[in-house]
């Protein structure tokens with residue numbers, strides 16, 4: 294049974310048609326990669342999936358665990374097990390990393406009918422996961438994403454994913470702005486989170502992330518639509534030849 | 544310990560002179576410039592039906608420094624400001640409690656004086672409090688007014704800070720229960736600062752139908768400094784007003800007024816921030832910054848700086864912004880499974896965190912955090928309902 298099923302999805306913002314009949318299916322345990330030229334609508338897809346309000350979805354449906362989610366609010370979608378690692382993580386001045394993580398962990402625990410975590414237990418959990426991503430305690434005392442370097446922001450996104458333990462994770466250019474070492478840390482962090490119960494959708498421009506997170510399927514997205522799908526080799530082809538051949542073929 | 548010092552006959556005689564002018568002019572009206580944005584007549588409809596009573600509770604049991612106000616105190620204050628203000632005649636002509644807090648010499652910054660006053664339904668509490676801080680001490684004083692429906696509270700608070708002293712002063716206005724009606728708070732706060740003295744003030748207003756604080760500070764001598772952190776919260780049809788006038792009267796004096804407003808529903812916030820620099824007050828540094836966060840598109844915030852600068856070597860800055868909760872921040876939290884109400888709460892707290900961090904004195908920041916948490920707890924109940 295598929296964990297995430299997107300069927301013939303159309304979305305626009307204002308007069309701008311961005312998604313044009315996109316379909317995609319991800320089963321438990323699978324990792325899919327989406328590649329596509331700038332402006333093809335990859336981030337838009339990730340926002341529409343996670344329930345950002347600005348978009349007008351005119352057609353299509355999205356099922357998470359066979360539940361139609363397009364009419365469900367963003368917070369509820371997250372509690373149902375959808376996670377988005379933002380391409381551009383948002384700064385929260387005045388909210389420390391610790392407060393933020395405590396809030397999101399407990400929001401998700403309450404939804405799962407688990408008791409809220411407080412005190413040492415909570416701190417231990419956060420420390421452990423943070424250490425795996427080489428995130429320092431100091432960073433957690435700072436305001437969320439404020440003054441974080443590009444790499445720190447991306448690692449902090451993956452930390453949230455690790456703590457929320459989603460069914461479906463959408464990673465939007467989690468590799469952009471990472472140096473070689475950070476790429477390795479993030480790659481390892483994400484790979485550790487692969488599991489037979491989880492599905493992943495990795496949006497990227499480069500093969501280098503896919504060297505770490507080896508995808509089962511690669512899709513090429515152009516003008517709001519998937520125009521070709523294949524195995525990991527497809528990503529290597531893009532790396533070598535760019536999108537020209539796909540665009541011409543379209 | 545309860546503080547209940549009915550004014551002496553002598554004091555009452557003095558106050559009687561104000562009665563006449565009250566009979567003639569009544570409450571300050573909207574024709575007066577500083578009252579234009581806060582029409583009292585809309586809120587205070589029938590003050591004559593209220594009973595006069597004013598009680599204060601001192602939480603730590605040191606009564607040594609609480610004294611009755613005598614006529615000498617009044618005469619000396621009189622020369623300073625009683626006549627200048629339309630509100631003073633209202634307060635003094637209805638006064639039922641008048642006392643002095645004489646901060647002892649050798650008071651250290653660990654000492655705190657916590658005073659509370661509850662104003663019950665049907666009561667008008669009009670009072671005079673004189674706070675005298677001697678030279679070279681540090682002291683923390685907190686005053687909390689808790690109002691019920693159908694009550695009126697009009698305190699006049701006069702603060703004198705002696706040479707080289709630091710006073711950390713907190714004044715908070717809160718509601719004794721949810722959703723009050725006809726609960727009105729109108730205060731006058733007068734401060735006089737001597738050389739090298741410091742008055743750091745945290746003012747919070749919430750929960751009452753109308754709250755107006757008129758703050759008039761005189762930086763009388765060189766190197767005196769006034770800091771104000773004023774935070775008001777509005778919901779329903781509440782009206783919140785902080786009006787200030789900081790008079791820089793000597794050289795090298797400084798003031799910094801930081802105002803934050805959180806306005807929900809149909810509430811209205813007003814900040815009139817005044818800075819006046821006398822011709823001889825060179826090297827004055829006078830700043831004010833007000834920001835308001837509107838949680839509803841029916842809420843309204845008015846901010847008006849009032850600058851009068853007669854010296855040339857001064858640095859004065861002012862600014863005001865009005866905003867809403869940031870959509871992207873809100874979505875970021877939702878996308879992590881945080882509910883709408885918790886997300887709003889977190890972002891409101893973050894918005895105010897900036898001013899909490901601004902406060903060096905732990906006692907004052909605790910008072911502010913207490914006020915913020917009080918408001919948020921009621922905000923949460925509203926969101927859930």
Ligand SMILES: Nc1ncnc2c1ncn2[C@@H]1O[C@H](COP(=O)(O)OP(=O)(O)OP(=O)(O)O)[C@@H](O)[C@H]1O
Pocket residue numbers: 306307309311329330331332333334335336337338380
């Ligand atoms: N708020 C908006 N208003 C108007 N157009 C928008 C808005 N947001 C996105 N777009 C447009 O939608 C198109 C798709 O944008 P999107 O960010 O989804 O692309 P992308 O594939 O993620 O690109 P990149 O690889 O550069 O991250 C772009 O042409 C963009 O300009």
Ligand SMILES: [Mg+2]
Pocket residue numbers: 335336337380465466
């Ligand atoms: Mg993008």
